[in-house]
Structure formats: C-alpha cells, structure tokens
Amino acid sequence: MDFSSGLFSFLYQTGDAFAFLVLSACGLAVIFGMMGIINLAHGEFILCGAYVTTSAVQVGLPLPIAIFLGTAVAGLVGMLLERVIIRHLYSRPLDSIVVTWGISMIATQGTLIILGSTMPGTGTPFGSFSVGGYGYSVYRLVLMLAALATLAVLWLVFTRTRFGILARATIQVPHIAEALGVNTSLIYSLTFGLGAALAGLCGGLYAPTMTLVPTMGSAFVVEAFVTVVVGGADIFLGTAPAAAILAVVKAGLTSWQGQLAGQIGLLVAVIVVIRILPRGLTGFILRERA
C-alpha cells in the first residue's frame, strides 16, 4: 500500500466510522442530550425508519423519497409517543428509563409478531470504486456526506430558525419561556419528534446496507449512547467532536488489531472521558471558553 492510497484508506475508514456514530447519535443527542430523556427506545425509532424506508423502496419509490418517508414516519411516531406517554416523565428521568425500555421491547416483539423474523433487503445502490487496488463502496461516501449534511442542517435549525431558538429557550428555562408566551408543550413535542425523525433518518440511510430484523436497532444503540455520553449536552460542541475522536480510535484499532480491539477501544475511551470530564466534551469546551 503506497502512502496516498494508505491515507485515503485511513480517511475512508475514519469517515465511515464517523458517519455511523454521528447518524446513530444525532437523534439521541436531541432527546437525551438536550431534553434529558434517557431514551432506550432509540434503536426502535431507527428500526421504524429502516422498515418504512425498505417497504417504500419495495413498492417502487426511489430511495431518497423512501428515506424521507422513513424519517417522517419515525418523527410522527415520536411526536405521538411524546404526547401520550413521554410528556408525563420530564421530571422523572429514572421512570423514563423504564418506560422507554418497555416501549422498546413492545416495538421489537410487536415487529417480530406482526412482520415476521426478517425482511428482505433492497441492496446497496451506486456500486463501488477502487483506489490503490482496494474496492470501496460509493454508498458509504453518501453516508459520510449525509452525516455532515445532517450536522449542518441541525446547526442551521437550532441557531437560525425561530423553532430552534424557542426549543433551546424552552429546554433551558421552561417556565420563563412559557411566561413569554411560548407554547412549550408544542415545542417539547416537536423537539422529541425531531429526535425521533433523526433516528428514523439513520435507519433509512443504513437500511440498504444491513440485515433487516426486529432487533436491528440494538446495533446502533451502544454506539449512540457512547457518543452522546462522551459528547455531553450540545450536539455541535459535543456529539460531532466526540464522534470524530471515537471514529479515529475505532478505525485505528480495528485496522490494527481487528473488530474486537475496536469495540474495546470505544468503550475504554468512554470510561476515560467520563472519569476525566464528567460533563463530556461539551463541558470541557465550554469551560475552556469561559
């Protein structure tokens, strides 16, 4: 392997791990990082996005529209759940663990009973390209771009739109926001829905590359929580840099010693970060600035 193809391969592998971490964690960063709901049903929103996307492709819709549908359905389901169940748990974080865990089990087992143990895949689009004798998947590049685009859009939403500013105000000081005439109940619903939709987007994007089974969400959940915990409360100061650091750790160790080392490295990194920075990278970065 010469230097330039070696460099490309390192960038590709790190980018691939980064995309996976960002896309799996974004929805959780909104729901857990911002809103403080420990959402153990995160994987099932991903499952919802993946199943809706795949079904839409199978009835003949083009993949981008199918992914949009998956995202939208997961978001609507999220808003519905927030209205009916989650909103009673905002001041009860421990209860939210039990409730979302229950929702997760019902969703997984319900999918198994109603839709069966597996769903046929749709195949990965776009084919492959080759650099320095190695084959790479074009679709993985699309996933990397999607991760960056998601971060950019979220940044615009939270800093440049009225909804974003109201959402941040509502979550930081809910009673003042309410006193100023903000419909906080609607904002909570929309924010939770946004988190669920981001999870659905992750499911939709990864659906063509994975086994479609009722338990597929669990493949994302550990990575998502790890990234959000390392990142802390803020998506841009926390989740994105955390995903970048963890991606380098994971890709580096996996290429050096295999998948097991990559998994161990990821978890060791979390333990080290939580020990040194209890508030995650967000806390670290904000303190530096202050």
Added chain:
Amino acid sequence: MQIRASGVLATLGTLFALSAAAFAQDGEPIKMGVLEDQSGDFAVATIGKVHGIELAAEEINANGGIAGRPLELVTYDTQSDNRRYQEFMRRVLQRDKVDVVFAGFSSASREAYRPIVDQFDGLAFYNNQYEGGVCDANMIVTGAVPEQQFSTLIPYMMEKYGKNVYTIAADYNFGQISAEWVRDIVKENGGTMAGEEFIPLGVSQFSQTIQNIQNAKPDFLVTLLVGTAQASYYEQAASANVGLPMASSVNVGQGYEHKRFQPPSLADMYVTTNWIEEVDNPASKEFVEKWHEKFPDEPYINQEAENSYIAVYLYKQMVERAGSTDHDAIRKVIAEGDVCMDAPEGHVCIDPKSQHMSHTIYLAKVGEDHSITFPKVWDDIKPYWLGDVGCDLTKDNPEAQYTPSDNPKKSGG
C-alpha cells in the same frame, strides 16, 4: 355422619384415580421440552426448528403417538439469551419433569445448559450444526459437525480456487473452534492462512474488515458469521466489490442469506449443508409440501428445521424400541448401532460412540441470481472424529467437549 360418608367417598375417589393413573400408563403423554430462540438475534434461523418439532409431533399424535402415548410439547422462548437457557432448562427438568429436551442454537447456549442436563441426568437433543466435539451421554446431536462440513468443503475450495485462505468468524466458542478446524485442514492440504479475524457477536459494520481482507488477497474466504447483525457483512462486502468466493458451514443452510439479500451479494458462496429446501429429491419435495401445508408463511425451511423434524422421529423410534423413556434403556438401543431412518436428506444413523448423526452432505453453490445448485453430494458421511480421538459413550461418559488441540488422543501423546 354425613361428613364422614363424604370423606370416605372422597378417599375412595382418590384411590380410584390413583389406580387409574397407574393402569393408564399407556395414555399418559410423553413430555418433550422445546427450548429454542423464538425472538432475539438468532430467531431468523430457529423459528423453523420449533415448527419442525410441531409438525413431527402433530403427525406422530395423529398416528397414535409414541408407543400409544401422545407426545406433549412444553415450549419456552429462550430469546437468544444464554441465561434463559439455564433458567428454562432447570424449569423443564425440575418442574415440568419432561422426558426429553430439544434445545439450543448457538454453541454458547448449549454449553450454558449442558451442565444442568448432566446434573439432573436429563436427555437433550441438540439439533444444530456446530463445531463438534461434545462427548456427553446425556446429549444426542443430530446437527452436522466439522468432519462432515469442513473435511468436505475446504479441500474442494482449495482445489478449485487456490490454497491461500482467509477466515472471518464469530468470536465465541463456535467461531474459534471452527476456525481451528479450518486452519488444520488448510495446513494438512498444503495451504496457508492469509489471515483470520474474529468478530464479536452483534457487530454490524464491516468496512475495516473488508479492507483487511482485500489487503491480504486470499484465494477464497471462509465466513463463519453468526446472528443477524453479522449477516450485514455480505451486503457491505458486495457494495465494496470484494468479489471473493466464499465458503461456509453456517450461511444459507441456517440464515438463508441468499433469500434475504439482493443478488448478487452472496454469489459464489459455497456451503456444505445436510439439507436445505432446494434439495431436489422426491422425499424432500414431499417434506417441503407437507411443511407449507401446515406453515404456509414459512420464509425458508433450513437444515436445522429438518434436523429437528427427524430428531422427533428418531426419539420415537428409540422410545418404542426401548419400551420406555428411561435414559439407560434408550442408550442401550443407541448402542445397538442401528437407530436409523430415511430422512428428507437421505438415510441417517446415530453413531453409538459419539451419539452424533451421519449425514448426506450437499455442497450448495449460490449463483449470481442467488439460485442454488449442488455441484457435489457426499453420501453417508459419518461423525467419525469423536470416536477417533477416543470418545466412546458406550463405555464411559466424560461429559466433555473436545477440540482439535484438546482431546484424549492429544493428551495421551
């Protein structure tokens, strides 16, 4: 007075009921525990096993049961969780008091429950292909083992594609011991290992593994991936255009990946299996038809489903010949060496030394369009390895699992 009379009547009634039970031994059901994963990571491959047992039980009960006694199933969902196996194994043996248990998909779950079967002197059927080596009189194994699957497959692949081999395997006892078998057979045939990677269960992203494989440039790849998360490898490898021929003892025959993924992600996959629904002979056609009549929505009938189905009939034969469900009597029947039947795959027999089963081994090749062809069939491959290394359950019962590097022959010098 009245009270006393009714008391006497009640006592008489109880006595009558007891004696009726004693005399009606004939009609009392034979209880079979069924512990299989009907949810969780392994459910795709194992729901069919439960259906196979139900189908066989229904047929047997419709034809007068086992020695005149109906067969009753006591089924629990083990949820792809080793702890559930231990919990439910204790429950079926101690509380439900079953006569026999059909249990287990992953080798980790088998090794989790096996000590409990031994402790309560139960009798368990493991109807799954695995890494081989279980020498335990309380176990009867109807699944295929490495001398049946790898001793056929690996030399075939080396002859056809070349001698440089790369293995990716699930990182637990099944994958580790199977990889050891592959390594030994490759070496015996003058080949080299281009690389080996063990993947933790539940891993679903394979970009780096794909590159490691491309870097090593093997002639073919041995895939011993287990569970639905790991099955994502094929789609990801296909989209990176790895294009290597693959060999496996677990894919297609268990997880029917050729049906679940878009062609051509599994093209050029070679699998040795003792049966799959594509096997083209009158007996298996009839079997598949019968199956779809009872389970019209079954996505695929895999080899473990067939193993489970025929295991029920083998148990019936053993009990009827032994004249009871007593384990020692059943072992005496097995020791006679002719517990055999004509299965959908062909003629199969239980080997008395190891209590494992002989198989017809089909080499299944997945085509570009994911259709299956059978370039080669090996008839009647016996599970000889355990006997060769010194396991003889007719003489003693070590309750152990042997591996190529750890067995009585090795330690004996």
